[in-house]
Structures are given as C-alpha cells and as structure tokens.
Amino acid sequence: MSDMGQPEPGTHTASEMMMVAAARALKDDDVCLVGIGAPSAACNLARLTHAPHLTLIYESGTIGSKPQVLPLSIGDPELCETALTTVSVPEMFAYWLQGGRITVGFLAAAQIDRFCNINTTVIGDYAAPKTRLPGGGGAPEIASCCQQVFVIVAHSPRAFVPTVDFVTSFGFGTGADHRRRLGLLTTGPSLVVTDLCLLRPHPHTKELQVTAMHPGVMREEITTRTGWPVQFAENLSQTPSPTDEELGVLRDLLRRSGLTRAGAP
Amino acid sequence: MPRILSLQDAIADSVHDGDTVAMEGFTHLIPFAAGHEVIRQRRRDLTLIRMTPDLIYDQLIGMGCARKLVFSWGGNPGVGSLHRLRDAVEHGWPQPLELIEHSHAGMAHAYAAGAAGLPLAILRGYAGTDLPRVNPQIRFIDDPFSGERLAAIPPLRPDVTIIHAQRADRTGNVLLEGIIGVQKEAVLAAKRAIVTVEEIADDLRRPSPNSVVLPAWTVHAIVAAPGGARPSYAHGYYRRDNAFYTQWDAISRERETFLTWMRDNVLRIPSSPPPRARG
Structure with a gap:
C-alpha cells in the first residue's frame, strides 16, 4: 500500500496522492462502510484530518471505529476496541447496510470497467479460472445498498478493462438507466480515485470519464493505462497537491501501522 | 445439556466423513484447534461452510478434507490469496473443490x-x-x-457447527464477546454444535445482562481449548497474530512447504494450538 522509501521533502508519491484525494471525498457527517486495504487508509486519513466526526463502519460489525493503526484484516481487535458498538454480522448486513443507513461504501477493485462494474471474483472463466480471486465478501451489497460508492484503485491496463470478466459488484451494468431497470434506487458509484486522476460517471451514459488529473500527470499516461478509449470531461480540473498536514498524517499512520504489524509494541 | 469432552472425543463424536460442517468466527475467535483436530482425524468429503474461509479452511482444503466449499470471501485478509484454496480450484489439488459462492x-x-x-x-x-x-x-x-x-x-443448516468462545460455565452455558460474527446463528442453525473455549469457569462472568450467551441446551459439546483460536484472536485473552497471517503466504504458496508445515505443526502435535509466529 505504501511506497518503498520516503520521497524528497516537499514532494509526494503517486500512491500518496491517491490516498489523499480519496480521503478528501469523504465528508464529516458521512457514515462510511470501509473496505480493507487502500479504502481503510483513505477513510482513516479523512477521520484524522478534515472529517473528525466521520463514522467508520467495518463489515465485521464495528460501528464508529477509530483505529490508531490500520487494521490488517476487516476484524482486527483495534476496530472493535475503538468502536462505539459492535453488532453481529447478520445485524450489520440486514439493519445497517440493507436498511439504507450508510451514505458511502468505499471499495477496492481487481478489475473495473468503463461502466464501473467491479470484479474481485475471478480472472478468466469462472469454471476454469486463470486466477481465482477472493470473491465478493460484502462488496456486492455494499455496491447496491449504500447511498453512493467510492472506488480506489491504482491505474493500470490490467485493472481498467473494457468489460470485467465477472460482475462481482454491479456499477452501471451496460450504462444509462441499467441500475434503475434492476430496481436499484441508490446512486451507485460516483467517484473512482486512482494514482493518476479522478473519474466520475457521465451524467447520462454513466461511462466513467476523467474529471480531474493529479499534479504532473499527462493525458497520455491515463490513456495508455486505461483499457478502453477513456473520455475526458470538458471542464477538466487539476487535483490540488497534498498539503503538508495531509502528508504528515498519512505517513505517520502508515508508519505506525507498519510497526504494529511487524509485532513491535 | 452439553457434555464436556476432550477435543479428540468431541470431533470423533460429532464430525463424520461427508458431513456439512460450519466453522465460524469472523476474523475473531476462529476455531483453529478444532479444525486441526479434524485434519488429524483425517475426515474426508466434508462440505465446508464459512463466510471467510481464512487460513483454517486453506489448511483443511490443502489436506484433502473437503469436497465442497460454501463461502463468500476466500482470501488471507490484508495479505492476499489463500494458495491452497486457489490450487484446489485452479488445478484440482489435492482434489477438485466444488464452490457454492455467495456474498x-x-x-x-x-x-x-x-x-x-x-x-x-x-x-x-x-x-x-x-x-x-x-x-x-x-x-x-x-x-x-x-x-x-x-x-x-436456501437456509444454511450445517450437520455440525464448530465455534470458539471466551468462556463456558460448568453447566455448559457459553459467553462470546467482541466481534461476534455469525456464530450465534450458525450454532442455532446446526443439528449439532461444538464450542471450544478459552476456559471453563465456575462463573460465566457476564459483563452485561445483554451479553451474548448461548444457553447450555443449545450446545452438544464443550471443549476446553486455551489458545484454540490462534493465530486469530480471543478478545480479552490474546491478540491476533498478524505476523503469522503474513508468514502463511510463503508457507502455503508451494505444496511441499505447506505439507511440511502441516506435518510439523499439526499432524505431529496432538490437540495443541498452532505455534506463535517467530520474530
């Protein structure tokens, strides 16, 4: 998750820019269901900077977790010990997720396509897979029941494919009003954060388009690392660079987390 | 009322070849000691149910105990793949594994x-x-x-559910706390339930009238298995051994290193919890 070595003072890595940009998307009054890995880092960065009242929920049942170190798993002790309350897993999925009480679901992806469908199940054919991935876990219903969904994924042609091999988490299907036709009343994916840019679904076609580029990134980099002819929004903006505070808090968080995981006190 | 049994007797009594077995515990309180006993008793053709197969099902699958897996997320949390699960699905080793996949x-x-x-x-x-x-x-x-x-x-109705909990009293009432996952439902859904515990105490020491307690008459067998959730954890007793979860990636990646580890750490060590990670 973190880059090897520290960048020069006053600079940042592409991965750090991705975490910071993702964190900025969360609001102080959001109730966020947090995926493990990069989403967890971004959500906790938000909580430790501009959104101190952000409610973080992990699918293991912890509500209002305030971890001082990033958890390795979705059910680390730190999440339960710092939570306001911990409910059972059936309660989490029935009352809290399905009940529509979560404003943002924050997911990662192995593959993502132009209509923001996500695959974390299998590369290749399901019955004879090239690579068997872990599977959906909570993501299929996080994608359908949260009011909106943010995705964080490093930008590569392996991840950004024209069509996913398996729809684990439904984004916009084949585009336009596909969600509505399935009876899904939630917004669905509204933001994809990568190490190069931000993408958002086009208001009508629902195809992902680049709406902001991170500092120093060229259009060509995004084009060559996207598996379909990606469109750029007309009012393309530039992501503000990470502030010293954002970078400091993120680096502290990753450093603390690394020490804890290695078994140090 | 449950019988208080040794781990060997509880598994021999309740887990049979061909059974549908659920071992639950969502990251927390994973019944590793019981799973290892199932491996030592060489159960075969099991249908294994578990939301998050985790290392314990990686081990059961790699040792050839399972014919079918009912699951919703099969990875090593925060680390990567379950290599034995992948080897079974991608290459049929040590035998093919049928998947029933859910969310x-x-x-x-x-x-x-x-x-x-x-x-x-x-x-x-x-x-x-x-x-x-x-x-x-x-x-x-x-x-x-x-x-x-x-x-x-369809509902899940295991022949036997196995969970690990913090405590039981001498009657066999069981207390769980922390991340309680789906264990209460898994026990109540099953025909038989085995609960391994950190300790069997005179007093259950319920922290609250609303504590999660399984009454003795919902449980078939109680087993004292201190440390029985390692390398996962038991809230109030010991921490998750995240270093071991990370080490498992290298141990399990190749069939030979996996089999050697299982022989040295499970097959040759009757009914003891797995060792803690070194370093």
Missing part, C-alpha cells in the same frame, strides 16, 4: 434463516451481479406486498 449478506441471511427454521432467506441482494449465474441456489422472487424483486436463497 456476505447472502450467507448472513442464510444462517439467520437456518436459525429461524425458515425454508428460505430473503434479502435485497445480488442484483446485477454474476453470482446468480454461477450459483443456481440464488433465485429471485416478487414481494407479494410491494412487488419488489428480492433475492431468495
């Missing part, structure tokens, strides 16, 4: 339906995903009141 929401609802004695679970789920295409147990029905289309799946 967490589906599994959670299916356990709850099993505990409630209902013939099906209903949820707002799976819409638009490819899971119904590969799992014929996922169907859709129309709500007779609103007309909304909802997912319907």
Whole structure:
C-alpha cells in the first residue's frame, strides 16, 4: 500500500496522492462502510484530518471505529476496541447496510470497467479460472445498498478493462438507466480515485470519464493505462497537491501501522 | 445439556466423513484447534461452510478434507490469496473443490434463516451481479406486498457447527464477546454444535445482562481449548497474530512447504494450538 522509501521533502508519491484525494471525498457527517486495504487508509486519513466526526463502519460489525493503526484484516481487535458498538454480522448486513443507513461504501477493485462494474471474483472463466480471486465478501451489497460508492484503485491496463470478466459488484451494468431497470434506487458509484486522476460517471451514459488529473500527470499516461478509449470531461480540473498536514498524517499512520504489524509494541 | 469432552472425543463424536460442517468466527475467535483436530482425524468429503474461509479452511482444503466449499470471501485478509484454496480450484489439488459462492449478506441471511427454521432467506441482494449465474441456489422472487424483486436463497443448516468462545460455565452455558460474527446463528442453525473455549469457569462472568450467551441446551459439546483460536484472536485473552497471517503466504504458496508445515505443526502435535509466529 505504501511506497518503498520516503520521497524528497516537499514532494509526494503517486500512491500518496491517491490516498489523499480519496480521503478528501469523504465528508464529516458521512457514515462510511470501509473496505480493507487502500479504502481503510483513505477513510482513516479523512477521520484524522478534515472529517473528525466521520463514522467508520467495518463489515465485521464495528460501528464508529477509530483505529490508531490500520487494521490488517476487516476484524482486527483495534476496530472493535475503538468502536462505539459492535453488532453481529447478520445485524450489520440486514439493519445497517440493507436498511439504507450508510451514505458511502468505499471499495477496492481487481478489475473495473468503463461502466464501473467491479470484479474481485475471478480472472478468466469462472469454471476454469486463470486466477481465482477472493470473491465478493460484502462488496456486492455494499455496491447496491449504500447511498453512493467510492472506488480506489491504482491505474493500470490490467485493472481498467473494457468489460470485467465477472460482475462481482454491479456499477452501471451496460450504462444509462441499467441500475434503475434492476430496481436499484441508490446512486451507485460516483467517484473512482486512482494514482493518476479522478473519474466520475457521465451524467447520462454513466461511462466513467476523467474529471480531474493529479499534479504532473499527462493525458497520455491515463490513456495508455486505461483499457478502453477513456473520455475526458470538458471542464477538466487539476487535483490540488497534498498539503503538508495531509502528508504528515498519512505517513505517520502508515508508519505506525507498519510497526504494529511487524509485532513491535 | 452439553457434555464436556476432550477435543479428540468431541470431533470423533460429532464430525463424520461427508458431513456439512460450519466453522465460524469472523476474523475473531476462529476455531483453529478444532479444525486441526479434524485434519488429524483425517475426515474426508466434508462440505465446508464459512463466510471467510481464512487460513483454517486453506489448511483443511490443502489436506484433502473437503469436497465442497460454501463461502463468500476466500482470501488471507490484508495479505492476499489463500494458495491452497486457489490450487484446489485452479488445478484440482489435492482434489477438485466444488464452490457454492455467495456474498456476505447472502450467507448472513442464510444462517439467520437456518436459525429461524425458515425454508428460505430473503434479502435485497445480488442484483446485477454474476453470482446468480454461477450459483443456481440464488433465485429471485416478487414481494407479494410491494412487488419488489428480492433475492431468495436456501437456509444454511450445517450437520455440525464448530465455534470458539471466551468462556463456558460448568453447566455448559457459553459467553462470546467482541466481534461476534455469525456464530450465534450458525450454532442455532446446526443439528449439532461444538464450542471450544478459552476456559471453563465456575462463573460465566457476564459483563452485561445483554451479553451474548448461548444457553447450555443449545450446545452438544464443550471443549476446553486455551489458545484454540490462534493465530486469530480471543478478545480479552490474546491478540491476533498478524505476523503469522503474513508468514502463511510463503508457507502455503508451494505444496511441499505447506505439507511440511502441516506435518510439523499439526499432524505431529496432538490437540495443541498452532505455534506463535517467530520474530
């Protein structure tokens, strides 16, 4: 998750820019269901900077977790010990997720396509897979029941494919009003954060388009690392660079987390 | 009322070849010691149910105990793949593994339906995903009141559920606390339940009148297995051994290193918990 070595003072890595940009998307009054890995880092960065009242929920049942170190798993002790309350897993999925009480679901992806469908199940054919991935876990219903969904994924042609091999988490299907036709009343994916840019679904076609580029990134980099002819929004903006505070808090968080995981006190 | 048994006797008594077995514990309180005893007793053709297969099912699958897996997320949390699970699915080693794949929401609802004695679970789920295409147990029905289309799946009803908990009293009442996952539902859904515990005490020491307690008469066997959830953890007793979860990636990646580790750390060590990670 973190880059090897520290960048020069006053600079940042592409991965750090991705975490910071993702964190900025969360609001102080959001109730966020947090995926493990990069989403967890971004959500906790938000909580430790501009959104101190952000409610973080992990699918293991912890509500209002305030971890001082990033958890390795979705059910680390730190999440339960710092939570306001911990409910059972059936309660989490029935009352809290399905009940529509979560404003943002924050997911990662192995593959993502132009209509923001996500695959974390299998590369290749399901019955004879090239690579068997872990599977959906909570993501299929996080994608359908949260009011909106943010995705964080490093930008590569392996991840950004024209069509996913398996729809684990439904984004916009084949585009336009596909969600509505399935009876899904939630917004669905509204933001994809990568190490190069931000993408958002086009208001009508629902195809992902680049709406902001991170500092120093060229259009060509995004084009060559996207598996379909990606469109750029007309009012393309530039992501503000990470502030010293954002970078400091993120680096502290990753450093603390690394020490804890290695078994140090 | 449950009998208080040794781990060997509890597994020999309740887990049979061909059984449908659920070992639950959502990251926390994973019944590793019991799973290892199943491996030592060389059970075969099991249908294993578990939301998050974790290392314990990686070990059971790699040792050839399982014919089928009912699950919703099969990875090493925060680390990567379960290599033995992948080897079974991708290459059929040591034998092919049939997958019945769900989402967490589906599994959670299916356990709850099993505990409630209902013939099906209903949820707002799976819409638009490819899971119904590969799992014929996922169907859709129309709500007779609103007309909304909802997912319907069969309940989970294990022959035997095995969980690990903090404590039991001498009558066999069981206390769980912390991340309690789906264990209560998994026990109530099962024909038989084995509970391994950190300690059997005179007093259950319930922290609150609303504590999660399984009454003795819902449990078939109680086993004292201190450390029995390692390398996962037991809230109030010991921490998760994240270093071991990371080391498992290298241990399990190749068949030979996996088999050597299992021989040295499970097969040759009767009924003891797995060792802690070194370093």
